[in-house]
Amino acid sequence: MMASTRSLLRTKSLISNLPRFSSNYKCLDVSVNNDNNITTVTLKRPPVNSLNLDLLSEISDVLTDLKKSKSPGMILTSSSDKVFTAGLDIMEMHKPDPERFKQFWYALQDVWMKLYGSPFPTAAAINGHAPAGGCLLAMCCEYRVMVQNFNIGLNETQLGIVAPIWFIKTMLNTISIRDTELALTTGRLFKTDEALAVGLIDEMATDKADALKKANAFFERFEMIPPIARAYTKDSLRGSDIEDLKKNREKDIQTTLSLITQPKVQQGLEFYLALLKNKKESAA
Numbered sequence: 001m002m003a004s005t006r007s008l009l010r011t012k013s014l015i016s017n018l019p020r021f022s023s024n025y026k027c028l029d030v031s032v033n034n035d036n037n038i039t040t041v042t043l044k045r046p047p048v049n050s051l052n053l054d055l056l057s058e059i060s061d062v063l064t065d066l067k068k069s070k071s072p073g074m075i076l077t078s079s080s081d082k083v084f085t086a087g088l089d090i091m092e093m094h095k096p097d098p099e100r101f102k103q104f105w106y107a108l109q110d111v112w113m114k115l116y117g118s119p120f121p122t123a124a125a126i127n128g129h130a131p132a133g134g135c136l137l138a139m140c141c142e143y144r145v146m147v148q149n150f151n152i153g154l155n156e157t158q159l160g161i162v163a164p165i166w167f168i169k170t171m172l173n174t175i176s177i178r179d180t181e182l183a184l185t186t187g188r189l190f191k192t193d194e195a196l197a198v199g200l201i202d203e204m205a206t207d208k209a210d211a212l213k214k215a216n217a218f219f220e221r222f223e224m225i226p227p228i229a230r231a232y233t234k235d236s237l238r239g240s241d242i243e244d245l246k247k248n249r250e251k252d253i254q255t256t257l258s259l260i261t262q263p264k265v266q267q268g269l270e271f272y273l274a275l276l277k278n279k280k281e282s283a284a
């Protein structure tokens with residue numbers, strides 16, 4: 001195909017599929033790049049973008065909008081200069097109200113299914129720490145660029161909790177079985193360069209601008225690939241993991257609720273929260 005015809009087709013499809021986003025997001029900034037029509041979704045829930053029910057619901061909504069509008073791609077990043085996301089909001093798990101916890105967990109499942117299984121390509125520009133649920137969101141994306149000198153990993157065991165099987169499968173889709181086992185059992189947080197060495201991220205960046213530039217470049221790889229062929233291939237690789245959760249969704253919610261409300265687990269969370277607070281006090 002001639003380059004001029006390609007660019008005309010691209011422009012036409014951009015005009016007809018321009019995504020429309022709600023301006024009502026409280027915890028997200030959503031913007032579309034005029035050059036390539038890639039949407040950047042910026043997490044904006046200070047201080048650490050912890051994933052509570054509100055933030056998860058907004059991420060779920062934006063993913064639905066992107067799918068409907070046949071977006072050519074999405075970049076996930078953070079408005080903070082040191083935290084991508086601190087993972088699940090511990091306050092949603094500490095002494096939870098059962099009904100609220102079920103909604104919260106359902107929203108997390110939704111985000112995982114939509115992001116891990118999105119038909120459009122996705123990249124994470126990880127411009128800060130990405131522990132636990134933060135690492136999960138980044139691993140759901142197809143490509144990860146991370147700014148140097150931050151941490152990423154599934155550190156759940158350090159909190160006395162357990163990464164659910166669908167978190168584990170997401171890591172297995174990213175790094176080797178051996179590295180996943182070692183990382184999960186020890187709750188390892190990888191520094192950016194260690195994450196690169198093990199394949200947990202794809203590229204390092206010097207700062208957020210560099211991370212966004214590299215993430216945008218990732219989408220150029222798909223310019224000549226028919227979106228349907230791309231989407232089917234991704235589904236062949238990831239679809240069965242998503243089907244497994246769909247089949248076991250209710251059971252997963254019940255099991256998680258009964259584990260998280262165990263007194264020992266609650267004590268562990270309390271201890272961890274106290275450590276976070278003490279860290280601040282001893283730094284002051």
Ligand SMILES: CC/C=C\C/C=C\CCC/C=C/CC(=O)SCCNC(=O)CCNC(=O)[C@H](O)C(C)(C)COP(=O)(O)OP(=O)(O)OC[C@H]1O[C@@H](n2cnc3c(N)ncnc32)[C@H](O)[C@@H]1OP(=O)(O)O
Pocket residue numbers: 047048050082083085086087088089090091129131132133134155156159160161162163164256259260265276277279280
């Ligand atoms: C046996 C069976 C048991 C289990 C049940 C089964 C399944 C459950 C599975 C649950 C899966 C969970 C996945 C998760 O995501 S758990 C969350 C894990 N997150 C973390 O460990 C990160 C904790 N935070 C940090 O390490 C640091 O905050 C961070 C490096 C991200 C940033 O450091 P910084 O110095 O910039 O900020 P802080 O001063 O530490 O924090 C600022 C305030 O934010 C509060 N905070 C931090 N993280 C969280 C969080 N995840 N949730 C809620 N609140 C958080 C922190 O306490 C500070 O608060 P204030 O002191 O300002 O009030």
